[in-house]
Structure formats: C-alpha cells, structure tokens
Amino acid sequence: MKSIYKKEWIAMLLAGGQGSRLGCLTQDIAKPALSFGGKYRIIDFSLSNCVNSNIDTVGVLTQYKPSLLNSYIGIGSAWDLDNANGGLHVLPPFVGQEGGRWYKGTANAIYENIDFINFYNPKYVLIISGDHIYNMDYEAMLAYHKEKNADLTISVLEVPWEEASRFGIITANGEDQIIKFMEKPVQPDSNLASMGIYIFTWSVLRKALIEDEGKSESENDFGKNVLPMLLAQGKKLFTYRFQGYWQDVGTIESYYESNMELLKEQPCFDIIDSNRPIFSNGEILPPQYIRPKARINNCLVGNGCTILGEIKNSVVASGVYVGEGAKVEESILLPNAKIMNNAKVYKAIIGEYAKVGANCSIGNSGKSARQAEITVIEGNSILTEDSLNNEKKSCFLQFRCYLKDKKWRVKSWGK
Amino acid sequence: MKSIYKKEWIAMLLAGGQGSRLGCLTQDIAKPALSFGGKYRIIDFSLSNCVNSNIDTVGVLTQYKPSLLNSYIGIGSAWDLDNANGGLHVLPPFVGQEGGRWYKGTANAIYENIDFINFYNPKYVLIISGDHIYNMDYEAMLAYHKEKNADLTISVLEVPWEEASRFGIITANGEDQIIKFMEKPVQPDSNLASMGIYIFTWSVLRKALIEDEGKSESENDFGKNVLPMLLAQGKKLFTYRFQGYWQDVGTIESYYESNMELLKEQPCFDIIDSNRPIFSNGEILPPQYIRPKARINNCLVGNGCTILGEIKNSVVASGVYVGEGAKVEESILLPNAKIMNNAKVYKAIIGEYAKVGANCSIGNSGKSARQAEITVIEGNSILTEDSLNNEKKSCFLQFRCYLKDKKWRVKSWGK
Amino acid sequence: MGKIIGIISCNYLMKNPEGLTRDRPLAALPFGGRYRLLDFALSNMVNSGIRTVGMVTPYHYRPILDHIGAGKEWYLDRKTGGLFILPGATHGIYFKNNKFALRDITKNIEFLEKEKAEYVIISGCSNIFNIDYTNVLRNHEETKVDITLLYKELILNADEDPQGVILEIDAYGRVQKLESNQGKEGQGTKYFADVFILKRTFLLDIIKGHQNMENLDLLDILRENISQLKIGTYSIAGYFGRIYSKQTYFQRSMELLQPSVQNELFLGEHRVLTRIKDNPPTKYGPSNVIRDSLVSSGCIIKGCVSGSIIFRGVVVEAEASITNCIVLQKCVIKKGAMLENVIVDKYNIINPGTVIKGQEGDPLVIKKSRMV
C-alpha cells in the first residue's frame, strides 16, 4: 500500500528517550515532554522547525512513558501538522505476529518503521530528536544535501575544544566530506560535533538499516554503528555547518542554564522570532495577574500565573501561583507549581503541580547563584514546613531533591 | 496531578487484540481497524456508542500492529471526541523506569493505566472492547448500575443454548444479581452470555486490579480472573440485559455473516439509524460511478467506487473498482480492492488494496452460497491469471487464501 | 445538555462607543487582556454542556468570524451540532433598541427547525459573568413556566444603558412587567441579564404567530402577552458586569483587578474559552515596577505599569509609564511616554516622551491604528 502522494521528504522524530540524567524531572514523562522556557515543551522546538521548514509528514517515535507526550502532540494540530496527506503520526513500539519488540537503539527504531516510511516513499528522510533547543531551517540543509548529491548529511556545530569529548566528533576534509566519526573521543582531532540531525537519501538509509539489523553485535545506534558502517563502505557523507544556537538539555545543569539564557537582555536564542515562530499546544488560561505588592525583576512569565510575592531572575511557567511574601530567585517554576505565602525558593527547579508550602525554604541561599547547587523538586510533590524539618512526622508526602554533587537525596515515605 | 474536571465516568476501550482467528484479514492491522459494512472500521461502532451515550473521555488501549488504528482514530475528531477536558487518548504499552511491559491480559492493560484513570478520578469506569458490532446506549446501563448500587454491572445477551459454551456464561438470581460466572462452560447452566461490556465502580475496580496484579498465577484477564475473584469476595455484581443486535466478528465466518446481514431487506442491525448515527473517519471520495453496462443487485456500495461490471449480494467498500465483464457475487470487497475486467469473484473477501487480475477466478462457484467455502485474499495481494494457474512462474506475488476447512493455503514467493 | 441549544445575539450596538466599536461589532470588543466580549456568552453555553450554538451576526461580521473561526477552541468544530453562523438582518435595526430582533431569528428559522433539542437558551453578548446554565434549566423545568428570564439584583447608575430592561416580579418569582431602566437611578432593581430560556417549539410558535411583524423584538412580544404567559425568573448570584459605554467598559476592565472578580470569572471550574494565539511568555525587565495589573502573553515590559490591563504582544519600553490604562494588542509604548486613564486601541505606537492623560472615570480613547 502506497500513498498516492509521493513525498520528497519526511521527518522521523526520535522522542522515546527517558533523559535519565535529568533525574526526577523525567520521572513520569519522556524528556521531549518536559516543560521549557515558561510555556513550551522541549518537543515544540523540533516540531516547529519541521513546520517552519515546510515538512508536512512527521513520524514521532515514542517509547518511554509516552502518555503526556501523546496527549500533548495529539495529531499535531498545534503545529499545523494535521494534514490528511501526511501529517503527524505517533509510532510506538508494537506487538506483531512474532510478539512485541521494544526499540533497541535509534537505528532500530527507524528500522521497525520502514513500512511507515515506504508508504510515503520519500526521496529523503530527515532524522531528528525531540530533545534539543534550537531554531533551524531544515530546508536549507536539504538543498545542501541535494547540491552535494550526498548519501547522508550531518548537521554539525563547532564546540569548544575542551568540551569536544562529550560529543560525537566529526572530521571532514576541505570539501566538507566526512572522513572520520568518533563517539565521545578522548583525544578529539576535530571540534565539529554532530547535532544528531541527519538527512539520508532514503534508498541508502533503508539498505543500511536492514544491513545493520542483521548484525547481532550491533547496538543498532546511528552514531555507534550505522555512521561508521557507511563511512567504511565509502558512502558520501557530508557535514552541514549550523551557526545558530543549539542546546542539548540533557542534564539538570544544561536544562537550568538554557532556561536562564532566555532571561538575558540579548539571549542567544530568541523565542520571539516571528518569522519562524515556536508553536505549542497550550491550555486557554487567563492573563497573568500581578497583584499590588508583587515585585517582578527580570523574569519570563507564562499565562495564568498569579503573582503576589517577589520573583527575580526566574522562568515562571503557565498557571504558577506565588503567594504573598514569597520570594523566588534564580529559579525555574514549571507549570502549575505553587509557592505559598512567605516561602523562599532559591536556585531551584520546582516540578509541575508541585507545591512549596507556606514558610518553606528551598535551595541553598547561602552561596552565590554561581556556586550554589540546583535543587530539584519532583512534580506533584507537596512540601510543608513539617516535612522539611522533620521527615518522620508526615507519612503522606513524597519528594526528591537532586543536588549538584550528583547525589540523590530521596525523601519518600510510602504513597 | 488531577484534572480539574472530575468526570462521572470515562470509557476504557480495549483495542489491542490481534483477532488471530480472522487469519490474514488481521495480518497487518489490529482487529478494531478491520473494514466493515462498506465504509466503517470495526472500532467505529464502539466509539460511536460512546459519543452517542455522551461519554467525553475515552482511553483506547492498543498493542497489536496499531499503526493504521492510530492514524485512523487520531485524537477522535471523527467521533467528536476531540475535547480538551477529556477526549480520546491512545494508550499503548510503554517503557517506564523499570523497563517495558506489554499488556498481559485485559485486566492488566487497565491496571497499567491506573494513573490515566486517576487523573480524571471518575466515579464509574465503562470497559468495552473495540471489536463488536452493535448499537447500544451505555447511559441507560449506567443508570441501571447506579439504581442497583452495584459494584460491577455486566451487559448480557441471551444466546441459543447450543452456542452457550462459546461464551462467558452468567447465572443470575431473580434480582438479576450474578451468582456464577463460567468462561466457555462445557455444560452451561444459563444462556446469558457476557458481552464483555462492564461498568465498574472505580474504587472497586482499582482495588481489584491491584489485588489481581499481585497474584503471580493470574492471567490478569477480566473474565478468567477478576470477575470470579469479585464474586468470591461477595461483591454486588449485576447483569444488564441488552436486547438489540450484538455480534462478535471474531472469525472469518461471523465476519462474513454479519456483513451479509446488512444486505437484508430488514437487517437486524440498522446502520442508517439517524438518532444514534455511526461515525467514521472517511476519506473525501467522489460519489460512486455506475457505468452504463453495470448491473447492481442487492448491494451496499461505498463512495469512490467505479462499477463497470456486475455485482450481486455483495458489500463493496469505498474506492473499489469492478471492471467490465467482471462478476462479483456473495462477496465482500474491502476498501480499494480492484477486480479487473472479466474476473470472477464468488463468496470471497478481497482484502484492502488487493487486486484480482483480468480473467482471474476466485472462489468455489460450483457450490451454492450456503455450502461454498469463503475465500480470503490478503490485503495488497496481486493476483494474475498466471499466478493462479502456475504458481511457480511469478516471483513477485504474495497472497494467502484461507479456506473454511481451517487450513491455510499460503502462496508466498519472496517479497 | 444535548436537550438544549443556544443562540447568541451579536446583532446590536454599543450606544456610546467613542471609537471602540467603530471598526468592530460590540461582540468582538477585546476585554480582559485576551478575551472578546462574546467569549463570555459563548463559554457559559459551552461550559454548561451545550454543543450546538447559533450565533446571530451583525453586518460587520468579519471580526467575529476571525475570532471564533471554526469554534475549535470552544469544542464546537463538531460533526453533530457545533457552531452555526446566523446572519442577522441588516437594515434599520440601529434605529431601535432591539437586542433580540424577531427577524434575526426568522431569517434563520431553519436552524431552529432542524434541531431536535427541547430547549433554547438565548443570550446577548455584552454582559460579563460566569454561570452554569444546568441549574437554570433545572429551575425552568421545575417551575413549569413558559419562559425564564435571568436577572441580576443591582442598584442602577446615573448614566444608564438605554437598552436596559428591569423586571417587576411578584411573590412567586413571576414577571409582571418589563420596564425601561431609564430615570430609575439609584434604585435597587432586578436587571434583566439578556438571557432567557424557553422551549424550542414555543419559540417557533411565537415566530409563526408574528410572521408579518418582523420589526418586533422578542421582548416586545413578551410585554404584549405578559398576562397570558407564565414568565419565570432566575437570579444570578455571582459577579455581573454590564458593558454599554466607554465608561462602563473601562470600569468593568478595572474590576478585573479585584481578586474576588478575578477568581470568580477566571479561576473557577468553568474557564472562559477564547482563541489561542501562539505567543511566547511575557518578559519583564529588571525594572521591578509592574504591579496591580493583568498582563497577557507575548509582552515585553521594561517600563512602569500599574493598575492596568495589558493585552498580548504589547511592548512597554524602559522609562515609559502606564497608569490605569487599557492597552490593546501589539501596541508599543516608547521610552519615556506617559499614559494615564487611557484606552489605547490595537496597533498604536505611542512615541517617546508623549504624555496622554484622561480623566479618572472618563478615559481617553486612542483609536485603532492600521497594523504596520
């Protein structure tokens, strides 16, 4: 069965990752569903890039706790991707005649959906992931791919040499043709990092996926297995240099920093660019309500917030409540968090629907913002003065704090 | 996290089944996605019942080959179920912190989605499956459940005694309270069959699911495990008698017969009832186009068909082509099937996008319709005279015929 | 609530608009930072479970259609029922105080004929309140009246809406008289809320009984037949804001800054639904001088804002100052500009250093500008 509308290209968006280094922020949701920047979820950026690049067919591959993600993306209407001749399709792992198979690696996830891609029979396939913050014109990259007559084009970014060993590092020749690819090299011989954005010629990709799947020792991962294999086979792989802002919010620190970046007078990343707008699927909330004694200083604030207290250098998402006398500094409040009267929140990330009770104090305010650890309060937690001071007293509470020294401080007393 | 809109009830629709007794009809799709009655898919009936019963929140549990099903149901707009405060949500199995778990049984599937139900915190949960053909007012059943102050109400139907051992059989007392439940009893002592439609009081169901999940020997199935357990615990289980048409199209024969039922002058099941319409998610196709030499006799025909030949006592779904001189009798043509010039199709089910080549002859026309076997042509098959007469000649064809003697005749020569 | 359908009459004017309703019908007047007046009437219906709504549109219907589109945000883009646009009559209506002109409905009688619902609820669009009509319907059924009029108990202002109607009610809650509110300043009265409920077939009977008297208003017919009809009443308990002039528009807007009004209208179980626009969150600069205001998304606030309603996409530059103002969408208030008691309509750019002050209680209106 084939679509009567042959597509020039379609996008496959990998959204199955847990993002385990984000700790309790992704306890109950997939990383692409994590709130970001006051009103977005991380997947908004990739999906908006697709629609702003005139891609009308996107397969979204899910696996880890997809329930919020599924509800959030629906059939893609929020991104104008609800289109009968293509559109957005969620592709979870499934049970077939031979039983169920979870996605083993990034390449395997695409392999399992070869039928989906064949249906549209595109010339090119764009592979992206749903957990990066950036604004990119994939159409320009496709034009480059076609111009180079490449088998695979990989979008790359120059990174500081000292950070290069954290990335997949690409060495290219003077014509930008890739001659070497190394996952997290100890001694990088280039500072061009792969952004995990690939444009494949579909016929090449299909063959490679089938071949890779046949190798029992393969982890079926693009970076670890498929790219080296293609290089070894002498395929034409090119780099495409991206200049703008790109951030993998893979850790608590990078998540925190890239949110804070938005507060700068001239942020590296402009969420207000109206030519390539970031779409999201928001609830209909009333305007934000700033009460007479509120003080707001250098903040990003979403709709539906009620601010009675003081907020400073913070990103405050939709539906947040900050009570009278409360003080929030250098923090990220996720949607529907509640900071009750006279509570203090310093350099913390407060999860969705979490409640910081009256007079509670969160975060190490003794140090400067630069030095202090980031405290993370898990979504749906309810903190009270009692629960903080005397853990044993209350038996109905659950929250976890993640500290910068990479240790979990788990406070959990039953359910 | 809880919805601010507490729901009185929500529906959970089990749509994960393969329907393995339907053979090659469900080779590539889940049973609820199977075409039925010329323009519907089986799940349309359950979803339309929900919306006609004023249910605004439905969880659809998928597992087996869900890709067509996912695309078909989307976010439920075709059934007016795209509602922000509830609506339709697809719930596939997923990977959590402890790895991925497929749904083990019907009860386990609901168990794995307790969080989803808790979010809406309903008083009652309606559990239905997506593979029955019927038109039912669940609201009346809910009223009955409330009136009886029941823990669980099971919709039942009187079946002929000789068929009773095919069903889950319920014995009730004079007050319609259930005193016994037997899955497929050899010696049934009642002819009240469970229709697999349950209304649970949520608090009772939640407790039962957790308890059943704890039993390692349980198959986590409602009929086999949960119902007997609740009975043993002395819970209040009631039967609700349903009078109308209800058909489990679980086998090729029942699928065939219930399609043919629609051709009767006064069918048991009226798809034209405008008070409780059956909604479906159709393509926009032109009207059916009946050419000058066509002959149509007692047929149901969908949009987008082009009929040049002769069709008789058949259900012809959307987008079908019947060529000149072709003859179709006592058959079901699924969407986009093509019957080429002078082909003969007798008592067959032709799968979606299958093509019966010119002059091909399908089905045993030597016998009367009553006696003949049903021939099933798998979707996407391409039959030619050559492939039928001399299997070895063609190496690009694949089709399977399912015969009434329960044997597969597989003709498959590579891909 | 499948047994009730709604009709919203948007085919009437604000009598004292001063530019606010020059280019837009009253129904499309922006209100409360992100809403339009009709959102309140429409949300009340939708939140009460009504899934079929006919909207009687005025001659300038484009702003209404631009706003409601397919009715998606109100869950009215449905296969059964949904939103129906009912073009109102165009000629001469502005000479009358009609809100529920008979011919607006006569012209669209098919809408009433093809529906099967038992009841119809008819509403105006210029009052701000948040109500669940489920209780109103129950009351209507229990009291077995022909028609139920909703009213609000209030004290009349000096400057009253010429279209206002007050009800005289007997001990049984039955309406004895529908009067004009003019000349009744300072009195506590039962003010008709422009909402009533009746049987669909009864409404069809009324229409057919007055076929050649198209200039009538439904209220006229009630008045004439008051002795034969059982007209019941239902008193609205919560906040009720009337908008019929520039001044009342300003007052109602400022009332939104009261926590009780804010809570009642916006933060209860029934949300006011409106069109979704993709705007980033609002960014506040380091000035620390926003207070007592409602601010919509997509704004950049660096100047001083107090006691004001700021619509989406507004830019307030540093050292600008806005006090007791309503600033509609996409205005830019340049550095050092000072506004007080001003309503700034859409797309205006207020130049650096400009000072504009209206009187307290009588704000100045800066008319809508062309989008640049």
Place this chain on the structure above:
Amino acid sequence: MGKIIGIISCNYLMKNPEGLTRDRPLAALPFGGRYRLLDFALSNMVNSGIRTVGMVTPYHYRPILDHIGAGKEWYLDRKTGGLFILPGATHGIYFKNNKFALRDITKNIEFLEKEKAEYVIISGCSNIFNIDYTNVLRNHEETKVDITLLYKELILNADEDPQGVILEIDAYGRVQKLESNQGKEGQGTKYFADVFILKRTFLLDIIKGHQNMENLDLLDILRENISQLKIGTYSIAGYFGRIYSKQTYFQRSMELLQPSVQNELFLGEHRVLTRIKDNPPTKYGPSNVIRDSLVSSGCIIKGCVSGSIIFRGVVVEAEASITNCIVLQKCVIKKGAMLENVIVDKYNIINPGTVIKGQEGDPLVIKKSRMV
C-alpha cells in the same frame, strides 16, 4: 507554496438561475453528487499547496459558511494562515457584471496587508476544472509579466454568459484586449477562466491607485491600463466546464458521466475536497436497474435510475423511474413516480405516481423544499 495566497470571489450571481440560486449563492450550488461549486476553486488552491485563502462572501453568506465551516476538510483550520472570510460589499453590485469588484477587496485590504506572501492568485468560483497552480506560478515568474490571466481555448455557444470575457493575445502570449464574449457565437476563442495571478504588492498598488473608484472591477482596470501593463497568459489544458445558467449547470453535470471527465476531475492525484458528512454506504435493492449514474452515499435505490446524478441521502422507491435527472440531497422519490430531464432541489418529496418531464436540454427545476 508559502509564497502565494489565494482569494476566491464568491460575490457574484448566476444570471439565469430559475430557482437554483434563489436561496443560495452561486458558490454554494450543489454539483456532482456531493460537491458545491466553490469546492473546485478552493481545492485547486489547497492542492497546489496554498495554505492561506481569503473568501469574498456575498450577502447570503450562510450557505457558504455552513459548507466550509472552519475549513477543516481543506486543511485550512490552521494556526498560521488558513481560511479567512472576507465579507463582500452588499449594495448595487448586481447591476454590474462585476466578478472581481475592487471594493470587495478594498473592504478587506487588511487581509492583503498583513500577509507576507509574494503573490496572490484570484479566482472566481463558477468554473469546474482541476489544475495545479504550481506550474502557473512558475510560468508567471519565468515570463516576468505583471499579471497572468488563465484562459481556456474553446468554441463559444449561442447562449453565452453575459459576464464572459475573451482574450486577444499576441504572438508572445501577451494580452492585447479583453472583450465581451457576446455576439461571438461559434468562434474559437481564448476564454478567460476567471483566474489570475499577480504580485501582492502590485495588487495593493492598484487598489491604492483607485481609492475613490470603488465601483470598478479589477478587469476594468486592466482594460484601461492594457498598454502600460505586461499581461501574460496561461492556457488550461484539461477539462474546463463553465456554469452560468440552468442549462449549463445541467450540461456540466451530465458531462460528469463521461469516463474521461470523471477521471480528470475526480480520480487524479489532486482530489476535490468537500465537507464530510457521516452517511452510510448506499444500498441498492434487487432491481438491477441502475446504470450510467453518479450516486452519492446514504441513498437507498430500489427504483430505476439512469443517466442521473443522485446526491446523498436520496431515496428512490421501487417502481420509481429517474432518467437524465439531477436529484439533490434528501429527496424522496416515491413508488411509481417518473422523472425525466428534471432538477429536483433539496428535501423534495415526489409523490407516488407523479410524472414530471422536462425537455431535453432544458430541464425543469423543482425548487428547494423546507426540510421536514
């Protein structure tokens, strides 16, 4: 095609309607079993990738809005772009042969101003054809003309549409003259297809240059400036059906029964999009006597039907006979009724035994009935 937006003019009349356009604008005239005329103009735009369409609506706009709703079926219920309703001017236009009245656009100039697209394609809604405008745009860009008019090479009928325009073209494909088609029967001509393409800014310039001449039609302006303008042309290759009278409506309908027309209009890559209705499949009884017809869904056909177009939900009882007819939605043709050369408008019930025959080429019209 993000660089082009569309405008469809629905603000004009069929001159010879005989009841078919009494209650509905021409754009909403049902056609081809399940479509309405405007579906063709709208689908051509959408299938060419155009995602922003403004629709200029006539005074009787309700049937159009009922049909297109939110534009969902045309994928125009979008966050960016989508479908915009542009209310046309109401007075006096029927005295003129205007199809592209300047003031229809002037009144809605904001639509053109706020879009950023480079080009605008403007279309009428009374011609039936299926085209991909991508090639037209490419041609327009390559030939570097100011404006491209689409035309169809055809031979004129005796009974011609008074609004028809024919083009006189030089060897380079440039338009030298725009003439009326009247009095040119039998001649092979280049018939203007009511579609043209031009730069958005150029259209804005034209509008601003004629601000006080609102009664003009865009074509008048082209005529007056023909020597200064580079007016290019594009010839439509495939089927092209004009509807401007009852007779041509009937002829075009019957042409759909030709396989080549059917294939070209409906079964190619570009599907004609229309409103989705939930109807069951059509049920045919054991009569064996349907042939050479187009039948929509939801019908029950027991009688004899031949050479006819049957819309959705029609019931043809046993022993009824329908020959060369167009039967619009939800009509019931009772037992033994006989119809030949008849157009039966919506909701009619033809009583048992009734015999109605129109002339070949001049069908009778049975006007729309009230839904029961």
